[in-house]
Amino acid sequence: MLAKHLRKKVSEKFLYPIGKRLNIDPNVITALTYILSPIAGYFIFIKNYPLALSFVILSSLVDNIDGAVAKTQNKKTDFGSYFDAFSDRVQEFFILLGFFLSGYSFESFLALAFSFLVSYAKPRAEMIKPLGNIDWPSIGERVERLLIIIFTLLVASFKPYIFKVDVISIGLYLLALIAFIGAIQRFMFAKHVLEKK
Secondary structure (H helix, E strand, C coil), rough: CHHHHHHHHHHHHHHHHHHHHHHHHHHHHHHHHHHHHHHHHHHHCCHHHHHHHHHHHHHHHHHHHHHHHHHHHCCCCCHHHHHHHHHHHHHHHHHHHHHHHHCCHHHHHHHHHHHHHHHHHHHHHHHHHCCCCCCCCCCCCHHHHHHHHHHHHHHHHCCCEEEHHHHHHHHHHHHHHHHHHHHHHHHHHHHHHCCCC
């Protein structure tokens, strides 16, 4: 998937070299998400899209640096992995809350609901039957959803409307559609692996 290949290349070229140099607990870095994400959401709420874009990128960067520190310095823990994944949902919540409060309530609701379904499909299946380290096919993974948000904010910073159509609304509907397709795809894959004897 796009998310996996992109993340691997970025990690190897940029994040791992940074991770080797930072002498800090990865969980402390992860915790910065709880500061940066509400700030991003606030700037989305007041429709200051250039600053919102900056803080979305910053919170995403911090979210990836914690993993780079954990991996390159052999500081990976079970709780760290859980905390990181939990914080990803927190980041997404605050970003979409900003859109919700700024007047895009229906689009944001759809985007949030389908995004969480994509995220929920895999761990719920694992609760029923341990599936091991299998590759889950899915479009609409978190990195892809973040890229849609980043691109939407970037375009809206310069041109809020294209042919009289609201750019933010288009971006959120696209995010919801991609996540919806991904949720269906993961549901069908879970059905397949859970029914295998």
